[in-house]
Amino acid sequence: MAKIKLPEGYKTTKQRQAILQLLEENVAPMHAEDIYLKLKEKGIELSLSTVYRNLDMLQKKGLVVKAYMLNEDKARFGLASKKNYLVCQECKKIVIIDNCPFEKFKEELIEVHGFDILGHSIEVYGICPDCKSKKSQNSEDF
Amino acid sequence: MAKIKLPEGYKTTKQRQAILQLLEENVAPMHAEDIYLKLKEKGIELSLSTVYRNLDMLQKKGLVVKAYMLNEDKARFGLASKKNYLVCQECKKIVIIDNCPFEKFKEELIEVHGFDILGHSIEVYGICPDCKSKKSQNSEDF
DNA sequence: AATGCAAATGCAAATAATTTGCAAAAACTG
C-alpha cells in the first residue's frame, strides 16, 4: 500500500484518502455506490456525490480508470494500474491480468494503424475455475 | 453484407432489419440515439425504444456487443464481429483492429488463470495519424 | 494557535440514458 500522491492543488481529505485506500485494497474495480457503502460501513462520513466527484477528478488526473463491464449499466472505478481483467460470467468474480499481453502488440498496432498509443483496456470474460467445477458437479454431461 | 439470421422465434420487422443493416455498414459501434437518428434520416419509421429493445435482444442473443468507451457515458452497440478497436482521443475516430492480437494469448490466459474463455473486448486509445499531423503543424516543438 | 481563502463536502434538485406498461399494429401460421 504505497501511499498515492495527489496532484498539485488538491487537498487531502479523509473522504479522498479513504476512497483511494479502498481502491488499493480491492482487486476488482468498484461501482461508485459500492465504494460509498463500504466506506459508510467502515464508519467514514461521506456522501455519494463526494464519491463521484473524487472519482471523476482522479480519473481526469489519470490515477483512476473508469470502465463499464459486459452487461453492466453502471461504471466501475479502479486504480489505473489495474486495468486488464478477467470476469467470470457466472459469479462475476474479477481477476486481474497482471503481465499484460498487450505490450507485445503495441508496436504492431502502431505500424499498422499509425496511431500514437496512449493506453488500452482489456476485458476478458469467461467462466472461472470454481464455477466450472460447480457446473460439472451438477451435470456430468459436458 | 451477408444477411444476418435472426434467432428462432423472432420476427423480421423493417425496424429490426434496418438496425442490423446499419450496424453492418458502420465501422464503429454506435450509440442507440445515433442509430435512431440515422435511420430516421433514411426515412425509416421507428422509435428510440424500439432501437433499445432490439439492441438488447440482439446483445442477449450474442449478435451484438454493447460497450462503453473511455470517457463516454452512453453505450455503443456494434456487431459482435467488430469488437476490438482503436479510438482517437482527439477526433474520436474509431478504427477496427481486425487481426486481433488476443487469440495468441488465450492459451496463456487459460493456463495461468484456469478460466474458460468466452470472449473479450479490447479498447486502445491514442492519437490517429491525421490528428498527429495537425498537431505538429501548429507547433513544431515535439 | 488564530486568520483567510481556496478547495471539498453534503444535500437536494436536475439531467440524461435507458427501461417499462400498455394498447394498437404488424408478422407469421395454417
Place this chain on the structure above:
DNA sequence: CAGTTTTTGCAAATTATTTGCATTTGCATT
C-alpha cells in the same frame, strides 16, 4: 384472411450520474 404472437410507439418511470449552493474543512501564513 382469421387467429395468435411478437413488435412497436408513446408516455411515464427508473436509475446512474451531475450540479448548485450554502457550509465546512485543509492548509499556508502570520
